[in-house]
Amino acid sequence: MNDEKIKSICILGGGTAGWMTAAGLAKKLESLNIEISLVESEQIGTVGVGEATLPHIRYFNKTLGLDEAEFMKATNATIKLGIEFCNWGKLGDRYIHPFGDFGAPIKDVDFYHYWIKLNQQGLAKRLSDYSYPIVAAENGKCRHPSENIHEIESTFGYAYQFDAGLYAKYLRAYAEKKGVHRQEGKVKDVAMQPETGFITTLTLDDDSTIEADLYIDCSGFRGVLIEQSLKTGFDDWSQWLPCNRAIAIPCESAGRIDPYTRATALTAGWQWRIPLQHRTGNGHVYWNEHISDDEALSQLLSNLDGKPLADPNQLYFTTGKRKKLWNKNVVCIGLSGGFLEPLESTSIYLIQEGITALLELFPDKACRPSDQNEYNRRMDLQFDRIRDFLLLHYVATQRDDSPMWQYFSQMTLPDSLTEKINAWTERGLIQRYEHGAFLPPSWVAVMAGQNLIPRGFDPRVNALSDQELNSQTSAIADAIEKAVSQTTDHMDFLKLIGAAIDETKRTRT
Numbered sequence: 001m002n003d004e005k006i007k008s009i010c011i012l013g014g015g016t017a018g019w020m021t022a023a024g025l026a027k028k029l030e031s032l033n034i035e036i037s038l039v040e041s042e043q044i045g046t047v048g049v050g051e052a053t054l055p056h057i058r059y060f061n062k063t064l065g066l067d068e069a070e071f072m073k074a075t076n077a078t079i080k081l082g083i084e085f086c087n088w089g090k091l092g093d094r095y096i097h098p099f100g101d102f103g104a105p106i107k108d109v110d111f112y113h114y115w116i117k118l119n120q121q122g123l124a125k126r127l128s129d130y131s132y133p134i135v136a137a138e139n140g141k142c143r144h145p146s147e148n149i150h151e152i153e154s155t156f157g158y159a160y161q162f163d164a165g166l167y168a169k170y171l172r173a174y175a176e177k178k179g180v181h182r183q184e185g186k187v188k189d190v191a192m193q194p195e196t197g198f199i200t201t202l203t204l205d206d207d208s209t210i211e212a213d214l215y216i217d218c219s220g221f222r223g224v225l226i227e228q229s230l231k232t233g234f235d236d237w238s239q240w241l242p243c244n245r246a247i248a249i250p251c252e253s254a255g256r257i258d259p260y261t262r263a264t265a266l267t268a269g270w271q272w273r274i275p276l277q278h279r280t281g282n283g284h285v286y287w288n289e290h291i292s293d294d295e296a297l298s299q300l301l302s303n304l305d306g307k308p309l310a311d312p313n314q315l316y317f318t319t320g321k322r323k324k325l326w327n328k329n330v331v332c333i334g335l336s337g338g339f340l341e342p343l344e345s346t347s348i349y350l351i352q353e354g355i356t357a358l359l360e361l362f363p364d365k366a367c368r369p370s371d372q373n374e375y376n377r378r379m380d381l382q383f384d385r386i387r388d389f390l391l392l393h394y395v396a397t398q399r400d401d402s403p404m405w406q407y408f409s410q411m412t413l414p415d416s417l418t419e420k421i422n423a424w425t426e427r428g429l430i431q432r433y434e435h436g437a438f439l440p441p442s443w444v445a446v447m448a449g450q451n452l453i454p455r456g457f458d459p460r461v462n463a464l465s466d467q468e469l470n471s472q473t474s475a476i477a478d479a480i481e482k483a484v485s486q487t488t489d490h491m492d493f494l495k496l497i498g499a500a501i502d503e504t505k506r507t508r509t
Contacts, residue, residue, distance in 0.1 A: 004364040006034060006213045010202065012187065012225060013218035014040035016164050017334025017351045019171040020060070021216050024355040026178035027064050029362075036179065037210060039202065041186045051164055051274045051281040052080060052261045052345040054437060055099050055157035060352050064174065072499035074170045076277045077162035079259040079490060081137040083344065087265040088450050090398040095449030096260060097344075098133040100156025101441045103476045109460050112444050114473055116428050116457040123470065127448050129477050132156055132484065137260040141487040144497075152479045153487075159345070161261060161274050161281075183210065190229045198329045198367070199225060213365045216358075217332040221339070226322055226332040233323040234338075240391050240414065241319035242407070243269050243341055247297050248283040248313045252306030259490045263343060264303070267291070267402040271303055272342065277494070277501045280305050285341055290404050317341075321383045326375045329367045331358055338383055343393060346386050349437050353382050378435060385436040388417040389443070396421070396450040421452070428454035 009025060011018050022038050029036070061071060071077070082098035089095075103111030111130065118124035128134040133156035136142055146153040176182060185204035193200050202210045217225040226232050238244065253275065262273040269286030284300040291299075297312055321338030325331065333354040340346060357378050361371045395413060399405040413421075423429040424447055430440035464472070494500040 004366060005032075006363065006365060008035040008212040009037070009214045009216065010210050010212035011036070011038040011216040011218055012040075012202070013220060013334070013336070014038060014168060014172070014182075015218065015220070015334070016168045016348060017220075017336075018216075018218035019168045019175060020348075020351050021218055021333050021355055022175035022180045023064055023171040023178070024060070024352075024359070025216075026175050026180050028359050030178060035181070036175075037181045037183060037212070038175070039183045039185055039187070039204065039210060041184060043186065051276065052083075052161050052272075052342075053159040054345055054349045055159045056349055056352055056437070057159055058157075060355075066174070069498035071170065072160065072162070072494070073501055075160075075162035075166040076279075076501055077160045077499065078257060078276055079142045079493070080159040080161045080261060081133040081142060081156065081259045082261075084137075084260055084262045085265070085393070085446075085449060086262065087399075088263075088393055088397060090451070091401070093450070095445065096128060096131075096134045096137055097442060097445040097449065098131050098137070098156065099158055100131060100133040102127055102444065103130040103473070104152075104155065106472055107460065107463060109458050110440070111473075111476070112441075112448070113428055113458040113461050114464070114469060116454055117461050118469065118473060119453065121466075124473075125477055127444075130473070130480065132480050133158070135480050135484045136487055137258065139484055139487075140256050140258055140490050141484060142259045142490050142493050143487050152476070152483050158259075161276055163276060163278075164348075183208075187224055190225065192229065196328065197230070199229060213329065214363070214367070215330045217330055217336045218334045220335045221317065223322070223332060223336045225330045226325075226327060226336055230327050230330060232327045232332075234318075235320045235323055236318060237320040237340070237387060238318060240387060240411070241341055241394075242289070242404075243285050243287045244317060244319070245288050245293070245296070246283050246285045246315040246317070246342075247293070247300055248281070248315065249300065249304070249311075250279045250281055250309045251304040252309060253278075253280050254305035257491055261345065265399070266299060268404045269296070270343065271300060273305070279309055283342075285343070287404055290402065321380075324372070324376050325354065325379045326358075326367075326372045328372075329365075331375070333358075337379070340383065340386055340390055343390050344386070344438075346390075346437055350379075350382060350386070353437075354379065381433075381435045382437065384414075384416065385433060385438070388414060388420065389438050389446070391417055392421070392443070392446055393450070396447055396452045398451060421447075425452060425454055427456040428458065 082096045084096045086094045132152050187202050188205050189203035191201040257275045264271045268291035272283045274281035284296050286296045317339050325337045334351050361375050363371050394408045430443050
């Protein structure tokens with residue numbers, strides 16, 4: 001039976017996906033005496049523009065035993081309390097999707113139902129005023145969440161904005177200390193077992209060979225093993241997420257370094273702004289049917305905070321996913337598995353979920369179909385639900401001022417998203433998922449933030465008199481305002497926890 005145990009793993013490709021996988025496997029499998037190797041080539045660049053994350057990354061780092069302050073200094077990281085969306089509902093609108101809840105439940109009913117009633121009466125403040133992380137972000141402040149669940153400062157989480165290239169470098173050092181062997185080279189040939197189709201050997205450009213029991217494909221969009229070798233196939237989701245190009249460029253920082261990412265809707269796509277400690281990351285995601293590359297670059301350059309610090313990085317992609325993310329003895333993680341555009345910073349989350357699911361279903365050499373099927377089922381759910389959440393931003397809108405927005409106004413939605421929107425607009429119901437990146441407050445934030453307001457609400461709200469309703473909701477808003485006034489400024493907080501980089505490393509206009 002021991003002969004069936006996995007004894008060797010080969011990860012093809014470095015970057016964020018490869019080194020997160022190497023670090024995660026090295027940590028979790030360190031007692032099993034499994035040889036882990038990673039093959040990458042300095043001649044092959046990585047996409048490396050992903051700089052924003054979701055709160056789940058904190059738990060990945062904690063699992064590895066990383067020191068937060070050390071990691072943040074090494075990656076020039078800042079705190080991320082949410083994402084600000086500008087011009088998505090209609091021109092001039094802005095709201096923040098927070099990593100936290102709105103208010104607090106009253107009599108076991110989610111707070112937003114009470115806000116819906118107040119809003120119908122014309123008495124509600126902004127929904128954002130009942131969210132601690134939003135008000136803190138708007139004021140450029142942050143802190144660690146309180147451990148006292150009775151305090152309003154406990155009602156949020158946070159993520160990071162960091163340099164993805166530096167994060168990969170940091171994890172490489174970690175993984176190599178755990179015994180991962182890195183090999184320089186490019187794959188020139190892949191040998192497969194005739195009967196099973198399993199990959200047996202990789203031949204590199206220096207004619208060296210690597211044999212492994214399990215292969216992890218982190219080779220990016222090329223999908224060297226999962227697609228070029230195994231011909232797994234790809235589900236093209238361009239009909240729903242048609243943006244297919246991006247231009248990324250860093251610039252000097254200007255003014256306050258905010259604890260949130262910004263996504264500004266444009267005529268044929270949208271622009272991101274991600275403030276790091278040493279610079280600001282920027283990019284324009286767009287649909288090339290409605291804007292040329294030169295026009296897209298011009299729009300991006302005209303909206304930078306400061307002087308560009310590098311040449312533009314042009315990216316081409318097709319949104320969608322592999323038909324199988326685990327096929328035979330190959331598991332694809334990262335861009336080799338699929339890409340759903342960076343609107344809600346889900347790429348690194350999907351890497352993390354891929355690693356977690358693989359560890360939970362870790363196979364023997366046979367890579368049983370039942371394990372593959374369960375892995376693919378879980379990852380399909382993740383991709384499907386993220387697709388719906390991203391698409392929501394484009395269709396919950398009043399914009400019709402350009403061909404792209406007109407396209408979305410006439411789109412036939414996936415049934416799963418139609419059901420979600422109908423449940424919300426009819427009675428303020430948010431269906432809860434067992435698997436999925438975004439909890440109900442995230443869906444509430446986007447739908448309410450983009451002016452999709454329900455006609456109904458939970459009838460238990462009416463158990464409160466109008467006076468009680470006004471009193472209890474006002475108390476929450478007042479508590480948030482007071483708590484934020486006592487919260488530390490973002491950069492002072494980074495200094496306080498030892499995560500701030502040296503001032504000389506910052507580029508400021």
